Amino acid sequence: MSGSSSGWQGKADIVYALLRSDIETAKLAPGQTLSEIDLVDYTGASRTPVREAIRRLAADGLVELEPRRAPTVSRISLRSARALFEFRRILEPAAIRLVAAAAESDQTLHSAIEELQDRFTELSTMEFLASAPDRFTDATAEFDALLSASTPNEYLRRSITDLRPHSARLRHIAHSDRSRIRDSIGEHLTMCQSILSSDPDRAADAMTAHLNHVEEAIFRHLLTASDAELLVS
Known part of the structure; x- marks a missing residue:
């Protein structure tokens, strides 16, 4: 049995x-x-x-x-998307602040961030990126996964992990705005550089700015989506 x-x-x-x-x-x-x-x-x-x-x-x-x-x-509503980003702006700046402090003494984490920084730097030079964004999507997903996995506070880590499926759905929407890809790469580079330079305050500020920009892109899409009947205001 x-x-x-x-x-x-x-x-x-x-x-x-x-x-x-x-x-x-x-x-x-x-x-x-x-x-x-x-x-x-x-x-x-x-x-x-x-x-x-x-x-x-x-x-x-x-x-x-x-x-x-x-x-x-499940439908994606404007209300739920807004609530998700309000919560993410509480959790993720706090998490990246802790990760930036931890990376100073954790060589494995430091090396993983360096590898991601190199990937974002390479992506920033790719002319065809806007028409083939898969590598960018993969890199941002790995950055988010590393951030949540490396957050020292277990309750903070668990909260971010629980949000990942919903964040991933909205990431897919945000990445449909190809015009923002290079700006997002720059934002991820700033976050990586802040962690590697052991600057928690700059890392948290960069994360907040990134989340604000992503939220703006998502709401532009949701408010003009051709399948708006699937959305709940």
């Missing part, structure tokens, strides 16, 4: 990871219906792991469950 349970649980983990990634990148769009039959066909898993994955996604706030209706991908 335990082996059988372990088997479907492992499949549920795979289905969960796949659907979460598709929601974060908008491959599964806000408001899209998630038919159980379609998900079974799409994932190749049976109904039990699919149902468990949907339950976990609902607990994450990425899927909406209503009685007698198929699950749907």
